[in-house]
Amino acid sequence: MDDVNGIVAETAxxxxxxxxxxxxxxxxxxxxLPGSLWNAVEEAGLTxxxxxxxxxxxxxxxxxxANLVRLLGYHAAPLPLAETMLAARLLAEAGLVPPCxxxxxxxxxxxxxxxxxxxxxxxxLSGKAERxxxxxxxxxxxxxxxxxxxxxxxLAATADCTVARGTNLALEPRDTLxxxxxxxxxxxxxxxxxxxxxxxxxxxxRSLALAGALDRVLELTAGYVGERVQFGRTLSKFQAVQQSxxxxxxxxxxxxxxxxxxxxxxxxxxxxxxxAAAKIRSGEAAGIAAGIAHQLHGAMGFSHEHVLHFYTKRLxxxxxxxxxxxxxxxxxxxxxxxxxxxxxxxxxxxx
Amino acid sequence: MSYFSYPAAVLPASAETLRAEVREFLAVELKDRGPLExxxxxxxxxxxxxxxxxxxxxIAMTWPRAYGGHESTALDRYVVLEEMLAAGAPVxxxxxxxxxxGPLLLRYGSETQRQKILPRISAGECFFCIGMSEPxxxxxxxxxxxxxxxxxxxxxxxxxxxxxxxxxxAHYMILLARTEPGERREGLSQFVVDLATPGITIRxxxxxSGAHHFNEVHFEDVFLPADSIVGQPGDGWKxxxxxxxxxxxxxxxFLSSFELLKALVRVLSEDPSDMAREQVGRLMAHLVxxxxxxxxxxxxxxxxxxxxxxxxxxxxxxALFEQEIPEIARRLVGCEPSLESQxxxxxxxxxxxxxxxxxxxxxxxxxILRGIIARGLGLx
Ligand SMILES: Cc1cc2nc3c(=O)[nH]c(=O)nc-3n(C[C@H](O)[C@H](O)[C@H](O)COP(=O)(O)OP(=O)(O)OC[C@H]3O[C@@H](n4cnc5c(N)ncnc54)[C@H](O)[C@@H]3O)c2cc1C
Numbered sequence: 001m002d003d004v005n006g007i008v009a010e011t012a013x014x015x016x017x018x019x020x021x022x023x024x025x026x027x028x029x030x031x032x033l034p035g036s037l038w039n040a041v042e043e044a045g046l047t048x049x050x051x052x053x054x055x056x057x058x059x060x061x062x063x064x065x066a067n068l069v070r071l072l073g074y075h076a077a078p079l080p081l082a083e084t085m086l087a088a089r090l091l092a093e094a095g096l097v098p099p100c101x102x103x104x105x106x107x108x109x110x111x112x113x114x115x116x117x118x119x120x121x122x123x124x125l126s127g128k129a130e131r132x133x134x135x136x137x138x139x140x141x142x143x144x145x146x147x148x149x150x151x152x153x154x155l156a157a158t159a160d161c162t163v164a165r166g167t168n169l170a171l172e173p174r175d176t177l178x179x180x181x182x183x184x185x186x187x188x189x190x191x192x193x194x195x196x197x198x199x200x201x202x203x204x205x206r207s208l209a210l211a212g213a214l215d216r217v218l219e220l221t222a223g224y225v226g227e228r229v230q231f232g233r234t235l236s237k238f239q240a241v242q243q244s245x246x247x248x249x250x251x252x253x254x255x256x257x258x259x260x261x262x263x264x265x266x267x268x269x270x271x272x273x274x275x276a277a278a279k280i281r282s283g284e285a286a287g288i289a290a291g292i293a294h295q296l297h298g299a300m301g302f303s304h305e306h307v308l309h310f311y312t313k314r315l316x317x318x319x320x321x322x323x324x325x326x327x328x329x330x331x332x333x334x335x336x337x338x339x340x341x342x343x344x345x346x347x348x349x350x351x
Numbered sequence: 352m353s354y355f356s357y358p359a360a361v362l363p364a365s366a367e368t369l370r371a372e373v374r375e376f377l378a379v380e381l382k383d384r385g386p387l388e389x390x391x392x393x394x395x396x397x398x399x400x401x402x403x404x405x406x407x408x409x410i411a412m413t414w415p416r417a418y419g420g421h422e423s424t425a426l427d428r429y430v431v432l433e434e435m436l437a438a439g440a441p442v443x444x445x446x447x448x449x450x451x452x453g454p455l456l457l458r459y460g461s462e463t464q465r466q467k468i469l470p471r472i473s474a475g476e477c478f479f480c481i482g483m484s485e486p487x488x489x490x491x492x493x494x495x496x497x498x499x500x501x502x503x504x505x506x507x508x509x510x511x512x513x514x515x516x517x518x519x520x521a522h523y524m525i526l527l528a529r530t531e532p533g534e535r536r537e538g539l540s541q542f543v544v545d546l547a548t549p550g551i552t553i554r555x556x557x558x559x560s561g562a563h564h565f566n567e568v569h570f571e572d573v574f575l576p577a578d579s580i581v582g583q584p585g586d587g588w589k590x591x592x593x594x595x596x597x598x599x600x601x602x603x604x605f606l607s608s609f610e611l612l613k614a615l616v617r618v619l620s621e622d623p624s625d626m627a628r629e630q631v632g633r634l635m636a637h638l639v640x641x642x643x644x645x646x647x648x649x650x651x652x653x654x655x656x657x658x659x660x661x662x663x664x665x666x667x668x669x670a671l672f673e674q675e676i677p678e679i680a681r682r683l684v685g686c687e688p689s690l691e692s693q694x695x696x697x698x699x700x701x702x703x704x705x706x707x708x709x710x711x712x713x714x715x716x717x718x719i720l721r722g723i724i725a726r727g728l729g730l731x
């Protein structure tokens with residue numbers, strides 16, 4: 001299976017590198033899907049990368065699949081590929097067939113504005129799904145529902161829903177979809193995950209994407225300070241700049257470690273402490289790193305012409321999505337504070 | 352794509368059995384050790400405890416059996432270290448010998464040195480101190496002035512070492528001294544020095560809390576036999592840099608304040624505010640991630656790689672974390688740290704507040720580490 005893993009990672013790298021150039025990122029800020037890139041990743045089978053072998057996947061290692069999301073972050077890929085991979089996994093694991101084309105996810109119940117109810121002849125999906133990633137281009141959603149103690153996944157087509165457009169700071173689509181949709185029994189299946197797990201999975205995906213964007217931000221900044229000359233020397237020769245770069249590298253390393261935890265959790269047991277730690281740490285790194293990167297890029301990095309903002313805006317956006325640091329910290333802290341102090345260390349080693 | 356990489360190190364199953372054994376041992380041995388003593392972390396000195404660890408086979412774990420080692424993995428060793436630190440065990444007596452002096456002798460020492468010294472380190476009976484810093488040579492180790500003049504049958508040493516932790520309890524020092532005239536990196540050599548040698552004076556230097564752990568060690572025309580040199584004359588610089596890589600990579604670089612974190616959780620858990628939850632959660636996240644990075648470094652050492660940049664990053668992040676804990680604790684609890692109070696939390700807070708500045712000095716300052724990291728980024 002090692003060859004499958006290698007081939008998929010290589011293919012993804014090549015496709016993203018070949019397709020994503022400056023113009024494409026600028027155009028994507030208008031909110032449209034870059035069609036030929038999407039077709040290429042779909043043809044390469046990347047949309048199904050997270051489907052476990054038992055659920056009909058090609059048997060890609062779960063950690064390798066998760067790391068595709070880090071790669072997407074590294075390229076600031078303006079595609080709902082992470083969301084599609086997740087939706088396909090959720091649907092396939094529940095025995096539903098993921099349709100082709102872009103997909104996304106939403107929660108029903110569990111405090112969301114969306115409700116999924118049983119009816120006499122099937123199911124009814126109603127209400128608002130807010131800030132749905134790429135809602136406007138997705139052909140269907142995997143709706144994860146907590147319905148009266150039951151956990152289900154529904155395949156909900158977007159054809160008849162209304163879309164109110166919204167965006168995050170990076171101008172990625174985050175749309176509000178309003179549903180009033182009948183679903184046949186065949187479109188809804190019992191699931192092994194609920195809204196809580198959906199949020200964990202989403203947070204893990206964003207941690208990975210943050211780590212990828214941070215890898216790029218470090219690379220861009222190291223490159224810039226190595227080229228920009230002031231006072232007759234490249235910026236990289238000034239000790240103050242070197243020290244800032246070291247801090248930046250430290251934050252990027254921490255986010256990378258966090259993403260590794262997230263990848264393993266996503267491929268495994270969805271461990272709450274791991275994913276919470278990952279989202280908290282990568283989110284914190286994002287803010288510090290974006291600040292340093294902009295400082296070292298000077299006014300050039302503040303211009304729309306330069307590429308830096310495609311990454312830093314994503315850092316600022318993604319650190320909030322599926323729960324920001326404060327929310328996850330409170331949850332993780334609450335759990336830590338329920339331990340007696342002597343159990344704190346075992347809690348850490350078990351995480 | 353990444354400048355520094357931290358491959359996943361999977362702890363072997365044996366490590367978890369070992370962890371349970373260590374916890375059992377510590378539950379008994381540290382039964383009467385209070386929070387303030389535990390807060391000393393790896394500065395806590397107890398020769399008896401070190402001997403007991405030696406008897407359990409928890410010193411010199413990765414060394415060859417021929418020298419009293421146990422030939423277990425760096426990850427097994429990692430588990431023992433982190434359990435000791437998390438429990439606040441008094442590991443200082445053997446710590447330096449186990450972490451860096453022993454490995455230095457294993458790598459560069461003569462067969463006689465290894466035979467004579469390593470099995471005693473392993474038994475927890477032989478303690479070392481580090482003679483690198485001097486009054487005029489701190490970050491800039493190449494400025495060392497202590498001279499070791501070649502003489503009949505050996506060397507004669509004159510000079511002063513400073514900040515030498517536990518020199519007053521140690522049997523040996525690894526001394527960095529100049530064997531050839533000159534200024535810089537060339538001409539430095541390392542020696543293993545029996546501290547009972549005539550002409551060596553050890554004077555206490557008290558730290559900001561008034562405690563005595565470091566010292567000034569003065570050498571007045573001290574004769575060292577030729578066979579006390581470690582490695583080749585003139586190779587001191589290269590060897591010291593390798594030694595510092597061991598010194599910078601372990602879990603002691605982010606667990607120094609763990610006793611305070613425990614004490615804080617004890618205080619806050621009675622009625623945690625949202626702010627308390629948030630701050631504790633954030634610290635837990637940092638800890639979990641640091642541990643992840645640090646085990647990865649242990650895994651790379653096990654695989655025979657040289658993760659010097661990765662280790663410098665972990666030490667830099669670790670010191671920030673350790674130093675943040677007392678600041679966060681005082682804000683959350685809103686109290687005055689005190690060594691004289693009856694309240695154990697206030698004692699631990701006071702101790703850690705006073706100890707914290709050293710976390711980003713010892714073993715290479717923050718600025719020096721960041722210089723190393725910048726080199727790893729190819730900037731210098
Ligand atoms: C608790 C403790 C235990 C210690 N134990 C030992 C021991 O057992 N053996 C031993 O040999 N030493 C020991 N040391 C000494 C320690 O290694 C030194 O403190 C350390 O190397 C820094 O040297 P210095 O204190 O002389 O500071 P200096 O080198 O004088 O530095 C002072 C400040 O200037 C900064 N600075 C220095 N050079 C540069 C530069 N080029 N660029 C930017 N900033 C710079 C430093 O980062 C620091 O912030 C110990 C220190 C402490 C605090």
